[in-house]
Amino acid sequence: MLSEFLLTEMNRLGSQDALPLHRQLYEALRRAMLDGKLGPGERLSSSRDLALDLNLSRNTVVAAINQLSVEGYLVSRVGSGTYVNDNVPKAATGRRNMGSAVASSSAPQLSARGLALSSRYCATELEVQPFTNGIADFSAFPLTLWQRLQNKHWRMTYPDMLDYATSGGYAPLRRAIADYLRVFRSVHLDADQVIVTTGTQQSLELCARLLADHGDTVWVEDPAYWGAAKAFMATGLSLHPVAVDDEGIRPTAQDDDTPPRLIYLTPSHQYPTGAVMSLARRHQLLLTARAHNAWVLEDDYDSEYRFSGPPISSLEGLDTDGRVFYMGTFSKVLYPGIKLGYLIVPKPLVTAFKQAHYDLNRPGQMPLQAALAEFIEMGHFSSALRRARQSYAERRVALLEALKPALSQQVCISGAEQGLHLCLRLPPHTDDRALAQRLAQQGLTVRPLSAYCLARKDLKGLVIGYGYAPLCEIQRCGPVLAAEVQRTVRSP
């Protein structure tokens, strides 16, 4: 009997360590799948029934199920419940034999975490089409100028520049980044605190590894940026989703029951809802972080593009404790493949972070770093930003205009004040995944808002990028999008 097995497992786990109940249930369910007590494709009892059987609160059950879904052990099918993923137990069962030295001629399988990490969550392949979000229009990047700068630095290059980058990166680049952030983002820092990384994924992993241990809890926004969720999963953290509203993340007393070691945020332009975190909420969040003695990871992506409303200073700039790590990337402003980003580390931890970064990642690409430093110093970065801002502002207006016919009491837009995407909010009963599929058939890639949700079921909508689409494409495709939305909302 499954529930007996689960109770026994939870008892064992509970006696051993102060694991919270939902984590005990998570482990017990995972073990049940690994042992084949829950077979591939098998339907799980409803969370209500499980809660009754195990004498647990429904929230506890839902939290465990969410975590297992996040990691790919379970899949939900709309209207029919939650099932064991077809892939998981087969491989996991293979795993169980591994301990014994018995000969087996079959090749070994992916590990359980390997299975989770290699399955895609944002179902669609990367198709770059007019409304794909998360991408900027790098066709406008000043290639000739960039090539000239790179050339210059390759010509001047002495052997040291071909070596690994020690001390956090090329010093002039770190100075240029520090100057930029001090002025434009009110970040308090010395160049010494800047570590040049290959981008946000590397910055996040470095923080997760150095600041948290395996099994520690990280609060992530719900809905969330999937890349960050994956980085945390890859580093063994336990994800705790915290709901976001129009002012950003909003932890409740219930969330406090799952205290975080890390809190990950996208305050400038919450991904994907687009909410800008209010100043009051920022102060509140810092107090919460202090109460839990947790670190804050501020991912300030998209902060470069603000179209209306006053700029809000970074969380890092409000922090008096030195508990905020601030990170950004050049992939969204220059071009994705540049693979250069930065992490700002509180002073007491700079040395530890530099050493671990060097040992774990062996950073390089010094000539590229040198070219970028000069690109920033000579003002090319600011003017590229200025031009981009102007061009994106036009696209944004065109998209808002095109979407107008679809707006109603039930359909509204959020997150359009900043960044390169907006969110079209739809009524809670809408099947936004089906809508996105219908649009894909018409050649339009937009993402359903529900695909980014971890635990919530109340959010439906479309995440629409306007960074990549040329103006004329927005004018051509926008009305198609609006019409399909109207049809969907009208039909019962």
Place this chain on the structure above:
Amino acid sequence: MLSEFLLTEMNRLGSQDALPLHRQLYEALRRAMLDGKLGPGERLSSSRDLALDLNLSRNTVVAAINQLSVEGYLVSRVGSGTYVNDNVPKAATGRRNMGSAVASSSAPQLSARGLALSSRYCATELEVQPFTNGIADFSAFPLTLWQRLQNKHWRMTYPDMLDYATSGGYAPLRRAIADYLRVFRSVHLDADQVIVTTGTQQSLELCARLLADHGDTVWVEDPAYWGAAKAFMATGLSLHPVAVDDEGIRPTAQDDDTPPRLIYLTPSHQYPTGAVMSLARRHQLLLTARAHNAWVLEDDYDSEYRFSGPPISSLEGLDTDGRVFYMGTFSKVLYPGIKLGYLIVPKPLVTAFKQAHYDLNRPGQMPLQAALAEFIEMGHFSSALRRARQSYAERRVALLEALKPALSQQVCISGAEQGLHLCLRLPPHTDDRALAQRLAQQGLTVRPLSAYCLARKDLKGLVIGYGYAPLCEIQRCGPVLAAEVQRTVRSP
């Protein structure tokens, strides 16, 4: 009483899961430090006494202590025993308060794994001096040609080339790597199996994450390449050292008691002893891997430089099960900061690896990949290799010549047939760390062999690189080195 605490902890852990005894003791000791039962700087009882107190075999105790030393919890002081690291428990104690939501105004600390990952094991800073090992002479790199090729590709670059690299990298580069490995390394592969990474660290982490779960065992060579050990620690694996002899890794029946999920090897030129793994041993290892149903990670670094003896085909080429992952890097042949390497993935797992690599690392640098592809295709890579091989062969001869006066019955050279370093083996009573320090004072950076040892105490020697030193430097400094070695061995 410590041993009581340890026994209670081990009982708890033993009842909960089929953890091996040494892992139970590891966890119990770790907990004792986290709880402050073993304070910073405190001396641990000898392994013999602990074994008696806990009624365990001495091997079990040694395995647990080794793992804790590897992770930086414990430090050994020569002749005086094993101590709790000064840093660890202070921070770890801070961690214990984190669970409660009690306000604390002090900034949080690094995590336990963060402490381990940010402390350096190869004590010396990266000083590039004549005999530093692990570095090639990239001053010979054909910069002008390289710049011309890069330029050409930047001129031709269309926007797609600025995007992230999907599908494992730039297709022509993957073809060029496949062609090279098929011909020169007898690796069986299609271009489709090649994944372009940023180098060996990234290749190792990808394998560790997708093929093993947190707490799984990886067999590593003893002595070992520290970069690999760190990658495994960072991905939560448990390191099990397996002793190396003149024919490479040699697992014993005792090692079989700690069955591996992964086996990491440097068969072409064992790092750091320089042993070349014999063909017989290669076949044996593949049988062992099959018996344990384990994956094999073959790091074929330094395979490009073979000076005497017949070339031995790669493990991957001997594998009939599809359980070998083969990896290499361009950092040693071109220049370190290029940050391009490759991982060859068995066919059934190619898709999973590509997806996870994309999701976790967002690879880029396509114009650089294009330049490298052309560099290889046009034969520049082969001729750079040829030139390098010739130049390194001369340096090698000069170093061997200079070391001759130091050789005796007790002092011999190993690992000089291949690669860019050799190993000068010294009598077991030699303090090779002190010798390396005396040499450093004379401006010579060599590494003590014992610094690479995980569990063994029997290996003493110097690891001497000749890849970086110009011929004249070797001729000038070699005799200084030889004389200091002679003095050391002669004095009691």
